[in-house]
Amino acid sequence: QQPVQSPQAVILREGEDAVINCSSSKALYSVHWYRQKHGEAPVFLMILLKGGEQMRHEKISASFNEKKQQSSLYLTASQLSYSGTYFCGTPGGSNYKLTFGKGTLLTVNP
Amino acid sequence: SAVISQKPSRDICQRGTSLTIQCQVDSQVTMMFWYRQQPGQSLTLIATANQGSEATYESGFVIDKFPISRPNLTFSTLTVSNMSPEDSSIYLCSVRRGSGTDTQYFGPGTRLTVL
Numbered sequence: 001q002q003p004v005q006s007p008q009a010v011i012l013r014e015g016e017d018a019v020i021n022c023s024s025s026k027a028l029y030s031v032h033w034y035r036q037k038h039g040e041a042p043v044f045l046m047i048l049l050k051g052g053e054q055m056r057h058e059k060i061s062a063s064f065n066e067k068k069q070q071s072s073l074y075l076t077a078s079q080l081s082y083s084g085t086y087f088c089g090t091p092g093g094s095n096y097k098l099t100f101g102k103g104t105l106l107t108v109n110p
Numbered sequence: 111s112a113v114i115s116q117k118p119s120r121d122i123c124q125r126g127t128s129l130t131i132q133c134q135v136d137s138q139v140t141m142m143f144w145y146r147q148q149p150g151q152s153l154t155l156i157a158t159a160n161q162g163s164e165a166t167y168e169s170g171f172v173i174d175k176f177p178i179s180r181p182n183l184t185f186s187t188l189t190v191s192n193m194s195p196e197d198s199s200i201y202l203c204s205v206r207r208g209s210g211t212d213t214q215y216f217g218p219g220t221r222l223t224v225l
Contacts, residue, residue, distance in 0.1 A: 002152075032213075032214065034216075040218075041202060041216040041217060041218050041219050042153065042202075042216045043216075044213050044214070044215060044216075047213060087152065087153065089153075089214070095141060095158055095166075096141075096206075097141075097143060097155055097158060098143075098155070098204075098214055099155065100152050100153045100154075101152065102151075102152045103152050
């Protein structure tokens with residue numbers, strides 16, 4: 001089942017903060033976050049594991065609430081380079097294949 | 111991390127023809143996947159490429175349309191058969207070295223346009 005991301009899009013000015021949410025209707029054991037810039041492949045940011053601690057990638061951090069079956073990505077003091085589409089992926093099936101949300105388009109303006 | 115290359119990087123094909131996309135990884139990986147990403151859309155899993163056996167396809171994707179090979183632990187091919195304009199997409203190879211909590215990496219993608 002596809003995780004649900006919100007918001008669909010967000011526009012920021014450089015230096016502002018944003019939160020992107022990812023929720024699932026099924027129990028989660030991990031959540032994977034990626035960023036994709038236009039015309040490029042998705043790039044791995046971080047994995048949130050059940051029972052694990054909050055993770056960070058540069059000034060981007062994320063949390064994982066197992067009970068609520070959701071993860072949130074926090075972008076602090078955004079930079080122009082943060083622009084792109086953010087996808088969360090949740091594993092499933094015997095081979096832990098990732099199913100991705102529809103993505104959140106983040107635009108950071110000067 | 112994993113270094114993944116795909117060939118071709120892009121192609122323009124005629125309706126009714128077939129295209130084979132290659133995916134090469136710099137070292138052995140446990141899992142190889144093929145995704146499709148239509149313009150402005152999310153990443154949709156086509157199939158899991160299994161070494162030495164038939165690929166495992168997701169709902170809505172069939173072997174006759176998307177035959178997949180995986181002869182070893184570092185290489186896989188995806189063929190898009192009897193193409194139509196609806197097959198115009200980016201096709202991405204993705205790999206994972208170990209268990210389900212390991213990172214899954216993506217290749218650069220193949221941008222396919224069908225006329």
